[in-house]
Amino acid sequence: MSNHRSIGVLILAAGKGTRMKSDLPKVLQPILGEPLLFYPLQAVHNAGLSDVAVVIGHGGTNVESYLSAACPNVCSIWQHEQLGTGHAVQVAREWWSSFSDVLVIPGDAPLLQSDSLSLLVRTHLESSSLCSFASFHAKNPAGYGRVTRTNGAISIIEEKDATPEIKKITEVNSGIYLFNTLALASHIDSLANENAQKEYYLPDVVGLLSDQKQHVEAVCFDNEEDFQGVNSPVQLAAVTAIVRKRIVHYWMELGVKCSSPDTVFIGPRVSFKGDVWIDPFVQLYGSTEVGEGSHIGSHTILRDTQIGQFVDIIHFVSIQSSCVEDHATIGPFAFIRDNACVGEKAFVGKFVEIKKSTIGSGSKVPHLSYIGDAQIGCDTNIGAGTITCNYDGTNKNPTHIGNRCFVGSDTMLVAPVSLGDNSFTAAGSVITQDVPEGALAVARARQKNVEDWVVRRQGNRKEGGKE
Ligand code: UD1
Ligand code: MG
Numbered sequence: 001m002s003n004h005r006s007i008g009v010l011i012l013a014a015g016k017g018t019r020m021k022s023d024l025p026k027v028l029q030p031i032l033g034e035p036l037l038f039y040p041l042q043a044v045h046n047a048g049l050s051d052v053a054v055v056i057g058h059g060g061t062n063v064e065s066y067l068s069a070a071c072p073n074v075c076s077i078w079q080h081e082q083l084g085t086g087h088a089v090q091v092a093r094e095w096w097s098s099f100s101d102v103l104v105i106p107g108d109a110p111l112l113q114s115d116s117l118s119l120l121v122r123t124h125l126e127s128s129s130l131c132s133f134a135s136f137h138a139k140n141p142a143g144y145g146r147v148t149r150t151n152g153a154i155s156i157i158e159e160k161d162a163t164p165e166i167k168k169i170t171e172v173n174s175g176i177y178l179f180n181t182l183a184l185a186s187h188i189d190s191l192a193n194e195n196a197q198k199e200y201y202l203p204d205v206v207g208l209l210s211d212q213k214q215h216v217e218a219v220c221f222d223n224e225e226d227f228q229g230v231n232s233p234v235q236l237a238a239v240t241a242i243v244r245k246r247i248v249h250y251w252m253e254l255g256v257k258c259s260s261p262d263t264v265f266i267g268p269r270v271s272f273k274g275d276v277w278i279d280p281f282v283q284l285y286g287s288t289e290v291g292e293g294s295h296i297g298s299h300t301i302l303r304d305t306q307i308g309q310f311v312d313i314i315h316f317v318s319i320q321s322s323c324v325e326d327h328a329t330i331g332p333f334a335f336i337r338d339n340a341c342v343g344e345k346a347f348v349g350k351f352v353e354i355k356k357s358t359i360g361s362g363s364k365v366p367h368l369s370y371i372g373d374a375q376i377g378c379d380t381n382i383g384a385g386t387i388t389c390n391y392d393g394t395n396k397n398p399t400h401i402g403n404r405c406f407v408g409s410d411t412m413l414v415a416p417v418s419l420g421d422n423s424f425t426a427a428g429s430v431i432t433q434d435v436p437e438g439a440l441a442v443a444r445a446r447q448k449n450v451e452d453w454v455v456r457r458q459g460n461r462k463e464g465g466k467e
Contacts, residue, residue: 005125007178008099009049011040012088012202013107014057014079019231025059026230027107028066031240032247033267033285033303035066036230039110039243041074042268044103046114047121053095054107055079055088084199085175086191093188096181101125104202106175108230110239116226120178123219130183131209132217134174136224143231144172145203147218154216155207160196171220173203174227183209243268279315297331308344322354325361343378357388360403373415374399383409383427390415402437 017026027037037054044052053075056063064076077092089096089104096102103121105112116134124132135147145156146169156173157166187208191200210216221227230236247266248258256272258264260280267285274292278284282296286304290296294307297315306323307313313324314331322340324330329347336342340354343361348354351368360378365371367384373396374388386407388399397415401407405419408427419425420437429443 005100006098007049007051007101007103007121008096009044009052009103009105010089010092010096011037011044011052011054011105011107012085012175013037013063014055014060014082014088015108016058016082017108017231020233020236023059025063028059028062029230029236031110031236031243032265034269036110036236037063037066037107038070038268040105040107040112041071043112043114043117044105047117048114049103049117049121051099053077053092055092057082057088084193084197085202086188086200086204089184089202090188090191090200093185097185099181102179102181102184104175104177104179106229109175109227110230111226111228111242112176113223113226116221116223117176119221120176120219123217124178127215127217129215129217130180131177131206131214132219133177133203133206134221134227135171135218136174136221136227137170138172138224139170141167141170141172145175145201147171147173149218153207153210154218155210156201156203158195158197158201158203171218174221175229176227177202177206179205183214273309291326300331371399373397374401374413376401377403377405377421379403380405380407382407383411385410386413387411388413388415 013027020026020029028035054067055077057079060078067074067076075095077095079088079091120132120134138144143159145158146162146166148155148157148166148169187205190208191204193200195201206216225242228239230239244265247268248261248264251266251272252258252261255274256276256278258278263280264278265283269286270284270288272290276290277295279296279298281299283301288302288305290307291309293310296313299315300313300317302319304321305319308324308326310327311324312329316333317331318335320337322336324342325344327345328342333350334348334352336348336354338356340356341358342348343359345362346359347364347366349366352365353370355372357371357374359365359376362379363376365382369382370387372388372390380401380403389412390396399413399415400418402419402421404422406424408425408429410428411425412430414430414432417431417434419435422438423435424440425431426442426444429441431441431443435441
Protein backbone atom coordinates (compact mmCIF):
# COMPACT_ATOMS: atom_id res chain seq x y z
CA MET A 1 0.00 0.00 0.00
CA SER A 2 2.74 2.43 1.04
CA ASN A 3 4.36 1.97 -2.41
CA HIS A 4 1.43 3.78 -4.00
CA ARG A 5 1.61 6.72 -1.67
CA SER A 6 3.28 9.95 -2.54
CA ILE A 7 4.10 12.61 0.02
CA GLY A 8 4.19 16.35 -0.62
CA VAL A 9 5.70 18.61 2.02
CA LEU A 10 4.04 21.94 2.75
CA ILE A 11 6.03 24.40 4.85
CA LEU A 12 3.99 27.23 6.38
CA ALA A 13 5.97 30.45 6.27
CA ALA A 14 3.52 33.26 5.53
CA GLY A 15 2.95 34.44 9.07
CA LYS A 16 3.92 37.89 10.15
CA GLY A 17 6.11 36.86 13.05
CA THR A 18 4.74 39.83 15.02
CA ARG A 19 6.69 38.82 18.12
CA MET A 20 10.03 39.25 16.29
CA LYS A 21 9.34 43.02 15.97
CA SER A 22 11.30 43.16 12.71
CA ASP A 23 10.79 44.23 9.10
CA LEU A 24 12.59 41.10 8.00
CA PRO A 25 10.09 38.19 7.75
CA LYS A 26 10.54 35.68 10.57
CA VAL A 27 11.61 32.85 8.29
CA LEU A 28 14.46 34.99 6.88
CA GLN A 29 15.90 35.89 10.30
CA PRO A 30 19.47 34.57 10.24
CA ILE A 31 20.78 31.62 12.22
CA LEU A 32 24.54 31.14 11.71
CA GLY A 33 24.43 32.97 8.39
CA GLU A 34 21.43 31.11 6.90
CA PRO A 35 17.77 32.13 7.03
CA LEU A 36 15.65 30.27 9.55
CA LEU A 37 13.75 28.62 6.67
CA PHE A 38 16.97 26.91 5.51
CA TYR A 39 16.79 24.54 8.50
CA PRO A 40 13.36 22.94 8.01
CA LEU A 41 14.15 22.68 4.29
CA GLN A 42 17.37 20.84 5.16
CA ALA A 43 15.53 18.45 7.53
CA VAL A 44 12.97 17.69 4.79
CA HIS A 45 15.75 17.11 2.24
CA ASN A 46 17.68 14.84 4.63
CA ALA A 47 14.50 12.83 5.23
CA GLY A 48 14.52 12.07 1.49
CA LEU A 49 11.39 14.11 0.74
CA SER A 50 11.70 16.07 -2.48
CA ASP A 51 8.26 17.46 -3.38
CA VAL A 52 8.23 20.65 -1.36
CA ALA A 53 6.18 23.86 -1.40
CA VAL A 54 6.37 26.84 0.92
CA VAL A 55 3.38 29.03 1.73
CA ILE A 56 4.61 32.63 1.69
CA GLY A 57 2.86 35.91 2.47
CA HIS A 58 4.33 38.41 4.87
CA GLY A 59 7.56 39.67 3.22
CA GLY A 60 6.83 37.03 0.60
CA THR A 61 8.76 38.65 -2.25
CA ASN A 62 11.98 38.34 -0.25
CA VAL A 63 11.18 34.79 0.79
CA GLU A 64 10.40 33.90 -2.83
CA SER A 65 13.73 35.29 -4.06
CA TYR A 66 15.60 33.38 -1.37
CA LEU A 67 13.83 30.17 -2.41
CA SER A 68 14.38 30.61 -6.13
CA ALA A 69 18.11 31.22 -5.57
CA ALA A 70 18.74 28.61 -2.86
CA CYS A 71 16.29 25.82 -3.77
CA PRO A 72 14.84 26.29 -7.26
CA ASN A 73 12.89 23.01 -7.03
CA VAL A 74 10.78 24.29 -4.15
CA CYS A 75 7.43 25.90 -5.12
CA SER A 76 6.25 29.14 -3.55
CA ILE A 77 2.52 29.47 -2.90
CA TRP A 78 1.11 32.89 -1.97
CA GLN A 79 -1.23 33.42 0.96
CA HIS A 80 -1.98 37.11 0.49
CA GLU A 81 -3.93 37.53 3.70
CA GLN A 82 -2.71 35.59 6.70
CA LEU A 83 -5.92 34.26 8.21
CA GLY A 84 -4.34 31.39 10.12
CA THR A 85 -2.55 28.08 9.62
CA GLY A 86 -5.75 26.39 8.38
CA HIS A 87 -6.20 29.11 5.77
CA ALA A 88 -2.55 28.71 4.69
CA VAL A 89 -3.25 25.04 3.95
CA GLN A 90 -6.51 25.95 2.14
CA VAL A 91 -4.75 28.26 -0.31
CA ALA A 92 -2.28 25.49 -1.20
CA ARG A 93 -4.98 22.91 -1.87
CA GLU A 94 -4.37 22.67 -5.61
CA TRP A 95 -0.72 21.82 -4.96
CA TRP A 96 -1.19 19.16 -2.26
CA SER A 97 -4.23 17.49 -3.89
CA SER A 98 -1.94 15.69 -6.32
CA PHE A 99 -0.28 13.68 -3.50
CA SER A 100 -1.75 10.86 -1.44
CA ASP A 101 -0.47 12.48 1.78
CA VAL A 102 0.80 15.89 2.75
CA LEU A 103 3.31 16.60 5.51
CA VAL A 104 2.69 20.06 6.94
CA ILE A 105 5.49 21.65 8.93
CA PRO A 106 5.94 25.13 10.39
CA GLY A 107 8.66 27.29 8.83
CA ASP A 108 9.73 28.47 12.28
CA ALA A 109 11.06 25.17 13.67
CA PRO A 110 14.78 25.17 12.84
CA LEU A 111 15.80 22.37 15.23
CA LEU A 112 13.62 19.81 13.51
CA GLN A 113 15.62 16.65 12.68
CA SER A 114 15.13 14.46 9.63
CA ASP A 115 14.91 11.36 11.88
CA SER A 116 11.77 12.73 13.56
CA LEU A 117 10.16 13.40 10.17
CA SER A 118 11.07 9.92 8.92
CA LEU A 119 9.62 8.34 12.06
CA LEU A 120 6.37 10.29 11.71
CA VAL A 121 6.10 9.31 8.04
CA ARG A 122 6.78 5.64 8.83
CA THR A 123 4.24 5.55 11.66
CA HIS A 124 1.63 7.24 9.47
CA LEU A 125 2.15 4.94 6.49
CA GLU A 126 2.06 1.82 8.65
CA SER A 127 -1.15 2.82 10.42
CA SER A 128 -4.50 3.43 8.78
CA SER A 129 -4.53 6.91 10.26
CA LEU A 130 -5.95 9.82 8.25
CA CYS A 131 -3.89 12.27 10.25
CA SER A 132 -0.76 11.66 12.32
CA PHE A 133 0.78 14.58 14.10
CA ALA A 134 3.85 14.96 16.28
CA SER A 135 3.28 15.90 19.90
CA PHE A 136 5.67 16.14 22.83
CA HIS A 137 5.63 16.89 26.54
CA ALA A 138 6.79 20.47 27.08
CA LYS A 139 8.50 21.54 30.31
CA ASN A 140 6.86 24.90 29.76
CA PRO A 141 3.80 24.37 27.54
CA ALA A 142 2.82 28.07 27.44
CA GLY A 143 2.11 29.26 23.91
CA TYR A 144 1.57 25.79 22.42
CA GLY A 145 -1.69 24.11 21.47
CA ARG A 146 -2.57 21.45 24.10
CA VAL A 147 -3.43 17.88 23.10
CA THR A 148 -6.61 16.63 24.76
CA ARG A 149 -7.65 12.98 24.74
CA THR A 150 -11.23 12.25 25.82
CA ASN A 151 -12.76 8.78 25.35
CA GLY A 152 -10.41 8.07 22.48
CA ALA A 153 -11.12 11.39 20.74
CA ILE A 154 -8.14 13.68 20.22
CA SER A 155 -8.25 17.42 19.77
CA ILE A 156 -5.91 20.40 20.00
CA ILE A 157 -6.83 23.51 21.99
CA GLU A 158 -4.83 26.67 21.45
CA GLU A 159 -3.38 28.41 24.51
CA LYS A 160 -5.57 31.46 23.95
CA ASP A 161 -8.73 29.35 23.88
CA ALA A 162 -7.79 27.06 26.74
CA THR A 163 -9.45 26.88 30.15
CA PRO A 164 -7.12 26.89 33.18
CA GLU A 165 -7.70 23.12 33.40
CA ILE A 166 -6.56 22.56 29.80
CA LYS A 167 -3.57 24.85 30.26
CA LYS A 168 -2.25 22.35 32.80
CA ILE A 169 -1.84 19.72 30.06
CA THR A 170 1.83 19.36 29.12
CA GLU A 171 1.39 17.30 25.93
CA VAL A 172 1.49 19.88 23.13
CA ASN A 173 1.13 20.07 19.36
CA SER A 174 4.44 20.44 17.47
CA GLY A 175 2.69 21.93 14.41
CA ILE A 176 3.88 18.96 12.26
CA TYR A 177 1.13 16.86 10.71
CA LEU A 178 0.81 14.21 8.05
CA PHE A 179 -2.63 14.20 6.46
CA ASN A 180 -4.28 11.87 4.02
CA THR A 181 -5.10 14.46 1.35
CA LEU A 182 -8.64 13.17 0.65
CA ALA A 183 -9.50 13.46 4.34
CA LEU A 184 -7.87 16.87 4.53
CA ALA A 185 -9.74 18.08 1.44
CA SER A 186 -13.07 17.04 2.90
CA HIS A 187 -12.51 18.98 6.16
CA ILE A 188 -10.35 21.96 5.33
CA ASP A 189 -13.33 24.08 4.27
CA SER A 190 -15.27 23.25 7.43
CA LEU A 191 -12.89 25.24 9.62
CA ALA A 192 -14.40 28.17 11.46
CA ASN A 193 -12.63 31.16 12.91
CA GLU A 194 -14.78 31.52 16.01
CA ASN A 195 -11.90 31.53 18.42
CA ALA A 196 -9.80 33.95 20.47
CA GLN A 197 -7.55 34.86 17.51
CA LYS A 198 -10.30 34.93 14.83
CA GLU A 199 -8.08 32.64 12.77
CA TYR A 200 -8.66 29.43 10.84
CA TYR A 201 -6.69 26.91 12.88
CA LEU A 202 -5.16 23.91 11.09
CA PRO A 203 -5.12 21.88 14.33
CA ASP A 204 -8.94 22.04 14.35
CA VAL A 205 -8.88 19.50 11.48
CA VAL A 206 -7.56 16.97 14.01
CA GLY A 207 -10.65 17.54 16.21
CA LEU A 208 -13.03 17.40 13.22
CA LEU A 209 -11.62 14.03 12.07
CA SER A 210 -11.60 12.64 15.57
CA ASP A 211 -15.22 13.72 16.19
CA GLN A 212 -16.23 11.66 13.18
CA LYS A 213 -14.48 8.63 14.68
CA GLN A 214 -11.80 8.80 12.03
CA HIS A 215 -8.41 7.42 12.94
CA VAL A 216 -6.09 10.18 14.20
CA GLU A 217 -2.68 9.41 15.68
CA ALA A 218 -0.79 11.69 18.08
CA VAL A 219 2.80 10.44 17.87
CA CYS A 220 4.39 11.59 21.10
CA PHE A 221 8.14 12.33 20.79
CA ASP A 222 10.51 12.62 23.73
CA ASN A 223 13.01 15.03 22.12
CA GLU A 224 11.32 18.29 23.08
CA GLU A 225 14.30 20.42 22.02
CA ASP A 226 13.91 19.44 18.34
CA PHE A 227 10.38 20.84 18.10
CA GLN A 228 11.09 24.20 19.63
CA GLY A 229 9.55 27.02 17.58
CA VAL A 230 11.00 30.51 17.17
CA ASN A 231 8.59 33.34 17.89
CA SER A 232 10.77 35.99 19.57
CA PRO A 233 14.35 37.36 19.49
CA VAL A 234 15.13 35.54 22.74
CA GLN A 235 13.98 32.23 21.23
CA LEU A 236 15.99 32.97 18.07
CA ALA A 237 19.15 33.32 20.17
CA ALA A 238 18.34 30.20 22.21
CA VAL A 239 17.84 28.15 19.06
CA THR A 240 21.02 29.57 17.48
CA ALA A 241 22.99 28.40 20.52
CA ILE A 242 21.65 24.86 20.08
CA VAL A 243 22.29 24.74 16.32
CA ARG A 244 25.80 26.13 16.88
CA LYS A 245 26.63 23.47 19.44
CA ARG A 246 25.26 20.67 17.24
CA ILE A 247 27.33 21.74 14.22
CA VAL A 248 30.60 22.24 16.15
CA HIS A 249 30.09 18.86 17.81
CA TYR A 250 29.43 17.18 14.46
CA TRP A 251 32.70 18.45 12.97
CA MET A 252 34.76 17.68 16.07
CA GLU A 253 33.57 14.08 15.84
CA LEU A 254 35.04 14.07 12.33
CA GLY A 255 38.43 15.30 13.50
CA VAL A 256 38.22 19.12 13.54
CA LYS A 257 40.07 20.50 16.59
CA CYS A 258 38.64 23.46 18.51
CA SER A 259 40.52 24.51 21.61
CA SER A 260 37.48 26.47 22.78
CA PRO A 261 34.40 24.97 21.06
CA ASP A 262 31.98 27.21 22.95
CA THR A 263 33.36 30.27 21.15
CA VAL A 264 33.35 28.90 17.60
CA PHE A 265 30.48 29.53 15.15
CA ILE A 266 30.14 27.30 12.08
CA GLY A 267 27.29 27.63 9.58
CA PRO A 268 25.41 24.57 8.33
CA ARG A 269 26.86 24.70 4.78
CA VAL A 270 30.51 24.97 5.89
CA SER A 271 32.69 21.90 5.34
CA PHE A 272 36.10 20.67 6.46
CA LYS A 273 38.47 18.00 5.25
CA GLY A 274 40.28 16.14 7.99
CA ASP A 275 42.59 17.63 10.52
CA VAL A 276 41.78 21.33 10.79
CA TRP A 277 42.71 23.49 13.79
CA ILE A 278 40.36 26.26 14.88
CA ASP A 279 41.39 28.75 17.56
CA PRO A 280 38.92 30.55 19.87
CA PHE A 281 36.40 33.13 18.55
CA VAL A 282 36.27 32.04 14.93
CA GLN A 283 33.17 32.41 12.71
CA LEU A 284 32.78 30.43 9.48
CA TYR A 285 29.70 30.90 7.34
CA GLY A 286 28.10 30.30 3.94
CA SER A 287 29.71 27.80 1.57
CA THR A 288 33.15 28.03 3.21
CA GLU A 289 35.39 24.97 2.79
CA VAL A 290 38.61 24.36 4.72
CA GLY A 291 41.19 21.82 3.60
CA GLU A 292 43.29 19.30 5.50
CA GLY A 293 45.95 20.58 7.90
CA SER A 294 44.87 24.23 7.80
CA HIS A 295 44.83 26.46 10.86
CA ILE A 296 42.25 29.21 11.44
CA GLY A 297 43.51 31.73 13.97
CA SER A 298 41.46 33.61 16.57
CA HIS A 299 38.89 36.24 15.59
CA THR A 300 38.86 35.17 11.96
CA ILE A 301 35.63 35.42 9.95
CA LEU A 302 35.33 33.48 6.71
CA ARG A 303 32.28 33.66 4.46
CA ASP A 304 31.79 31.74 1.19
CA THR A 305 35.52 31.13 1.04
CA GLN A 306 37.63 28.17 -0.08
CA ILE A 307 40.73 27.49 1.98
CA GLY A 308 43.18 24.90 0.62
CA GLN A 309 45.43 22.51 2.54
CA PHE A 310 47.97 23.56 5.16
CA VAL A 311 46.95 27.20 4.98
CA ASP A 312 47.90 29.26 8.02
CA ILE A 313 45.45 32.03 8.89
CA ILE A 314 47.26 33.74 11.72
CA HIS A 315 44.48 35.75 13.41
CA PHE A 316 42.06 38.68 12.98
CA VAL A 317 41.46 37.91 9.31
CA SER A 318 38.26 38.51 7.35
CA ILE A 319 37.77 36.75 4.01
CA GLN A 320 34.62 36.90 1.87
CA SER A 321 33.80 35.11 -1.41
CA SER A 322 37.44 34.33 -2.14
CA CYS A 323 39.93 31.49 -2.22
CA VAL A 324 43.26 30.81 -0.58
CA GLU A 325 45.38 28.03 -2.05
CA ASP A 326 47.56 25.41 -0.35
CA HIS A 327 50.35 26.45 2.05
CA ALA A 328 49.50 30.16 1.87
CA THR A 329 49.83 32.35 4.98
CA ILE A 330 47.38 35.13 5.81
CA GLY A 331 47.34 37.82 8.47
CA PRO A 332 47.21 39.00 11.08
CA PHE A 333 44.72 41.80 10.26
CA ALA A 334 44.03 41.13 6.58
CA PHE A 335 40.78 41.72 4.64
CA ILE A 336 40.34 39.68 1.47
CA ARG A 337 37.12 39.97 -0.54
CA ASP A 338 35.12 39.83 -3.78
CA ASN A 339 36.56 36.89 -5.70
CA ALA A 340 40.13 37.42 -4.68
CA CYS A 341 42.47 34.46 -5.02
CA VAL A 342 45.66 34.04 -3.02
CA GLY A 343 47.89 31.44 -4.71
CA GLU A 344 49.91 28.56 -3.35
CA LYS A 345 52.59 29.50 -0.78
CA ALA A 346 51.68 33.16 -1.18
CA PHE A 347 51.68 35.51 1.80
CA VAL A 348 49.23 38.30 2.60
CA GLY A 349 50.31 40.02 5.77
CA LYS A 350 49.56 42.77 8.22
CA PHE A 351 46.94 45.47 7.46
CA VAL A 352 46.48 44.42 3.84
CA GLU A 353 43.26 44.59 1.83
CA ILE A 354 42.93 42.47 -1.31
CA LYS A 355 39.85 43.01 -3.50
CA LYS A 356 38.94 41.15 -6.72
CA SER A 357 42.61 40.35 -7.33
CA THR A 358 44.83 37.35 -7.93
CA ILE A 359 48.04 36.96 -6.00
CA GLY A 360 50.21 34.41 -7.84
CA SER A 361 51.92 31.50 -6.15
CA GLY A 362 54.87 32.42 -3.94
CA SER A 363 54.10 36.15 -4.14
CA LYS A 364 54.06 38.35 -1.06
CA VAL A 365 52.06 41.38 0.03
CA PRO A 366 53.43 41.58 3.55
CA HIS A 367 52.44 44.96 4.98
CA LEU A 368 50.00 47.88 4.76
CA SER A 369 48.79 47.56 1.15
CA TYR A 370 45.60 47.90 -0.89
CA ILE A 371 45.46 45.62 -3.93
CA GLY A 372 42.24 46.03 -5.94
CA ASP A 373 41.32 44.78 -9.45
CA ALA A 374 44.87 43.50 -9.91
CA GLN A 375 46.55 40.42 -11.34
CA ILE A 376 49.89 39.69 -9.70
CA GLY A 377 52.09 36.93 -11.13
CA CYS A 378 54.27 34.44 -9.26
CA ASP A 379 57.18 35.12 -6.90
CA THR A 380 56.59 38.86 -6.91
CA ASN A 381 57.24 41.00 -3.85
CA ILE A 382 54.99 43.95 -3.10
CA GLY A 383 56.72 46.43 -0.81
CA ALA A 384 55.11 47.87 2.32
CA GLY A 385 52.55 50.59 1.71
CA THR A 386 52.00 49.81 -1.99
CA ILE A 387 48.59 50.79 -3.32
CA THR A 388 46.81 50.09 -6.57
CA CYS A 389 45.01 53.37 -7.36
CA ASN A 390 42.22 51.51 -9.14
CA TYR A 391 39.38 54.01 -8.91
CA ASP A 392 39.38 57.19 -10.98
CA GLY A 393 36.13 58.45 -9.51
CA THR A 394 34.03 56.79 -12.22
CA ASN A 395 35.54 53.44 -13.16
CA LYS A 396 37.56 50.71 -11.53
CA ASN A 397 40.73 50.12 -13.58
CA PRO A 398 42.98 47.06 -13.68
CA THR A 399 46.63 46.66 -12.68
CA HIS A 400 48.81 43.85 -14.08
CA ILE A 401 52.03 42.91 -12.35
CA GLY A 402 54.14 40.14 -13.88
CA ASN A 403 56.21 37.32 -12.41
CA ARG A 404 59.28 37.93 -10.20
CA CYS A 405 58.71 41.67 -9.92
CA PHE A 406 59.92 43.82 -7.07
CA VAL A 407 57.56 46.66 -6.27
CA GLY A 408 59.35 49.09 -3.99
CA SER A 409 57.76 50.25 -0.76
CA ASP A 410 55.11 52.95 -1.03
CA THR A 411 54.65 52.57 -4.78
CA MET A 412 51.39 54.08 -6.08
CA LEU A 413 50.25 52.10 -9.12
CA VAL A 414 47.86 54.42 -10.97
CA ALA A 415 45.61 52.05 -12.94
CA PRO A 416 45.24 51.07 -15.68
CA VAL A 417 48.89 50.12 -15.64
CA SER A 418 51.10 47.07 -16.25
CA LEU A 419 54.46 45.97 -14.90
CA GLY A 420 56.30 43.42 -17.09
CA ASP A 421 57.98 40.28 -15.72
CA ASN A 422 61.17 40.85 -13.69
CA SER A 423 60.57 44.60 -13.45
CA PHE A 424 61.32 46.79 -10.44
CA THR A 425 59.84 50.03 -9.16
CA ALA A 426 61.78 52.35 -6.90
CA ALA A 427 60.36 52.98 -3.45
CA GLY A 428 57.97 55.93 -3.30
CA SER A 429 57.26 55.92 -7.04
CA VAL A 430 53.97 57.02 -8.55
CA ILE A 431 53.70 54.72 -11.57
CA THR A 432 51.44 56.13 -14.28
CA GLN A 433 52.95 54.41 -17.33
CA ASP A 434 53.53 50.75 -18.14
CA VAL A 435 56.91 49.36 -17.06
CA PRO A 436 58.59 47.08 -19.61
CA GLU A 437 59.90 43.61 -18.73
CA GLY A 438 63.17 43.77 -16.79
CA ALA A 439 63.12 47.58 -16.36
CA LEU A 440 63.46 49.69 -13.23
CA ALA A 441 60.87 52.47 -13.01
CA VAL A 442 61.76 55.48 -10.90
CA ALA A 443 58.94 57.97 -10.69
CA ARG A 444 59.68 60.37 -7.90
CA ALA A 445 61.46 63.71 -7.47
CA ARG A 446 65.24 63.38 -7.46
CA GLN A 447 66.72 63.94 -4.01
CA LYS A 448 68.72 67.12 -3.46
CA ASN A 449 70.96 67.45 -0.35
CA VAL A 450 71.55 71.05 0.77
CA GLU A 451 74.99 70.99 2.45
CA ASP A 452 75.35 72.60 5.89
CA TRP A 453 71.75 73.75 5.81
CA VAL A 454 71.17 73.03 9.53
CA VAL A 455 74.18 75.04 10.73
CA ARG A 456 73.24 78.00 8.53
CA ARG A 457 69.66 77.89 9.83
CA GLN A 458 70.85 78.04 13.41
CA GLY A 459 73.12 81.04 12.55
CA ASN A 460 70.22 82.93 10.95
CA ARG A 461 68.07 82.42 14.03
CA LYS A 462 70.71 83.82 16.40
CA GLU A 463 71.23 86.95 14.25
CA GLY A 464 67.50 87.51 14.20
CA GLY A 465 67.66 87.68 18.04
CA LYS A 466 65.15 84.91 18.42
CA GLU A 467 67.24 82.89 20.92
C1 UD1 B 1 1.04 26.77 16.06
C2 UD1 B 1 -0.14 25.84 16.39
C3 UD1 B 1 0.02 25.29 17.80
C4 UD1 B 1 1.35 24.59 17.96
C5 UD1 B 1 2.49 25.52 17.54
C6 UD1 B 1 3.80 24.76 17.49
C7 UD1 B 1 -2.01 26.79 15.12
C8 UD1 B 1 -3.28 27.55 15.20
N1 UD1 B 1 -1.38 26.59 16.27
O1 UD1 B 1 0.97 27.90 16.95
O2 UD1 B 1 -1.03 24.36 18.07
O3 UD1 B 1 1.50 24.16 19.30
O4 UD1 B 1 2.25 26.07 16.22
O5 UD1 B 1 4.86 25.63 17.29
O6 UD1 B 1 -1.62 26.34 14.07
N2 UD1 B 1 1.49 30.76 9.20
C9 UD1 B 1 1.11 30.97 7.88
N3 UD1 B 1 -0.06 31.63 7.62
C10 UD1 B 1 -0.85 32.10 8.61
C11 UD1 B 1 -0.46 31.88 9.94
C12 UD1 B 1 0.72 31.22 10.21
O7 UD1 B 1 1.82 30.56 6.95
O8 UD1 B 1 -1.90 32.69 8.28
C13 UD1 B 1 2.76 30.06 9.47
C14 UD1 B 1 3.74 30.91 10.25
O9 UD1 B 1 4.61 31.63 9.37
C15 UD1 B 1 4.52 29.87 11.06
C16 UD1 B 1 3.54 28.71 11.19
O10 UD1 B 1 2.52 28.93 10.25
O11 UD1 B 1 5.68 29.42 10.39
C17 UD1 B 1 2.95 28.63 12.60
O12 UD1 B 1 2.34 29.86 12.89
P1 UD1 B 1 2.51 30.57 14.31
O13 UD1 B 1 1.77 31.84 14.28
O14 UD1 B 1 3.94 30.58 14.72
O15 UD1 B 1 1.66 29.55 15.21
P2 UD1 B 1 1.87 29.25 16.74
O16 UD1 B 1 1.20 30.33 17.53
O17 UD1 B 1 3.28 28.99 17.02
MG1 MG C 1 5.11 29.43 16.04
